[in-house]
Amino acid sequence: MRIGYPIFTLLITIILACFVQFGGYELPPTPTVAWSALPGEWVPLLIFLLRTSDLTISTIRMLTIVQGRRTTAWLLALFQSSLFVTGVAGVLGDLDNPLNLVAYASGFAFGNVLGMAIESKIAPGNILLRITSSNLGEALTMQLRAQDYGVTELSGLGMMGTVHVMLTFIPRREIRGVKRQIMEIDPNAFITMKPVRLLQGGWKVLH
Amino acid sequence: MLDLLAIHPAFMPLVIFFLRVTDMSLDTLRVLFVIRGRRPLAWILGFFQSALWVVAITSVLSNLDNLFNLVGYAGGFATGNVVGMLIEERLAIGFSHIRIISSRRGSAIAESIRQAGHAVTEIPARGKDGTVSVLNCSVKRRQVRAVQKSIAEIDPDAFVTVEDIRPLHRGYWRG
Numbered sequence: 142m143r144i145g146y147p148i149f150t151l152l153i154t155i156i157l158a159c160f161v162q163f164g165g166y167e168l169p170p171t172p173t174v175a176w177s178a179l180p181g182e183w184v185p186l187l188i189f190l191l192r193t194s195d196l197t198i199s200t201i202r203m204l205t206i207v208q209g210r211r212t213t214a215w216l217l218a219l220f221q222s223s224l225f226v227t228g229v230a231g232v233l234g235d236l237d238n239p240l241n242l243v244a245y246a247s248g249f250a251f252g253n254v255l256g257m258a259i260e261s262k263i264a265p266g267n268i269l270l271r272i273t274s275s276n277l278g279e280a281l282t283m284q285l286r287a288q289d290y291g292v293t294e295l296s297g298l299g300m301m302g303t304v305h306v307m308l309t310f311i312p313r314r315e316i317r318g319v320k321r322q323i324m325e326i327d328p329n330a331f332i333t334m335k336p337v338r339l340l341q342g343g344w345k346v347l348h
Numbered sequence: 349m350l351d352l353l354a355i356h357p358a359f360m361p362l363v364i365f366f367l368r369v370t371d372m373s374l375d376t377l378r379v380l381f382v383i384r385g386r387r388p389l390a391w392i393l394g395f396f397q398s399a400l401w402v403v404a405i406t407s408v409l410s411n412l413d414n415l416f417n418l419v420g421y422a423g424g425f426a427t428g429n430v431v432g433m434l435i436e437e438r439l440a441i442g443f444s445h446i447r448i449i450s451s452r453r454g455s456a457i458a459e460s461i462r463q464a465g466h467a468v469t470e471i472p473a474r475g476k477d478g479t480v481s482v483l484n485c486s487v488k489r490r491q492v493r494a495v496q497k498s499i500a501e502i503d504p505d506a507f508v509t510v511e512d513i514r515p516l517h518r519g520y521w522r523g
Contacts, residue, residue, distance in 0.1 A: 146430075150423035154361045157416045161358040169415045202429070206376055207383055211433055215426045218372070222425035226412050269447075269509060286476055291507070293449050293482060294474040308449075308473075308482070310509065335511060337447070340496050342507035 146215060176232045184232065185244035191229045192245055195221065196252020197259065204260045209338070264313035269337045271308055273297065277327035278305020284322060285309055291343060310343060351407075360411065361420030367404045368421055371397060372428020373435060380436045385514060389441075440490035445513045447484055449473070453503040454481025460498050461485055467520035486513060487522065 176187060202217040236242050274281055278294065285292050285307070295306040311319055316334065323330050355363055378393040412418055450457055458468045461483070471482040487495055492510055499506055 150427055154365050154420045154423055157419060158358045158361055171412055171415055171418045203379060206379060206429060206433060211430050214429045218426035218429045219422050222422040226418055226421060293480060295471055337509040337511040340508040340510050341500055342505055
């Protein structure tokens with residue numbers, strides 16, 4: 142099991158504890174940002190920005206957890222919690238005026254959306270496209286294969302007769318381009334996609 | 349609230365680390381169960397996680413005044429994520445759908461999976477170089493690894509993907 146890095150963190154924590162216990166070292170204070178030096182009117186904006194950045198990282202982290210990307214989740218969590226303690230927590234306490242509360246809530250909401258947007262821009266991993274076309278299946282398959290995508294064709298029955306069902310496994314980043322090409326050839330094609338995990342094989346792996 | 353002041357300052361980072369690992373692994377498990385639609389489990393985990401949060405983590409948060417405690421906190425937060433994911437993978441609750449695309453050995457793979465007691469649906473299809481088989485096979489998540497091993501033994505070139513499913517109606521499941 143690849144859990145080397147969490148164990149590594151635990152070891153560092155233990156070693157630091159030993160230094161303090163037996164070496165007589167002084168504990169250095171946690172560096173925190175002194176937001177209180179800022180003029181009061183900037184506080185709502187600051188709360189908004191900090192809450193946004195915190196929630197952006199948190200949302201991306203959630204999405205990496207769901208995709209099972211352990212190392213990325215670990216690194217994001219490390220970064221997020223350090224940022225929270227040193228920067229964000231310092232200003233979140235003063236929610237006594239309504240403007241700050243609004244900034245807090247909207248930063249929280251905006252961070253969620255921003256995190257999702259960033260994740261779909263980065264778009265790691267692959268996805269399975271299922272394309273159903275009533276009569277232009279051949280052309281679609283040729284077009285996709287010409288670009289080195291692996292395509293498996295199935296025949297299906299629709300209301301008006303035989304249809305083509307095509308399965309193709311492509312990088313998430315390339316969805317937009319592939320969709321545009323499909324639409325150019327057959328604007329009536331029915332396209333769905335779903336996240337799948339690759340266990341083995343695949344056209345790109347073989348060639 | 350826990351009285352963390354009674355603990356020797358040297359052990360504080362460790363205590364914080366472990367409290368945060370426990371809290372975050374429960375949280376990660378909860379998120380993963382919510383996504384899979386396991387309502388009772390998500391409820392139980394949510395209950396314990398928030399209780400732990402109120403009792404332990406709030407007292408931890410007021411004790412982050414030195415750098416080592418911060419290392420313990422951030423490290424525990426990050427490690428808890430990974431631990432939660434590992435536990436969920438180990439528990440492997442639920443069902444998976446395996447899709448196998450094999451150019452030559454489709455029927456042999458289907459045969460071997462059936463021998464192991466799973467149900468397989470074979471669909472003929474076309475690939476770039478001629479006829480291929482698409483095999484659809486739904487198994488319990490903890491059986492995925494064994495099925496994949498038997499596929500790889502027969503056809504190492506097969507294209508195999510797996511996805512989480514929620515069974516809606518019947519189906520043939522090996523216990």
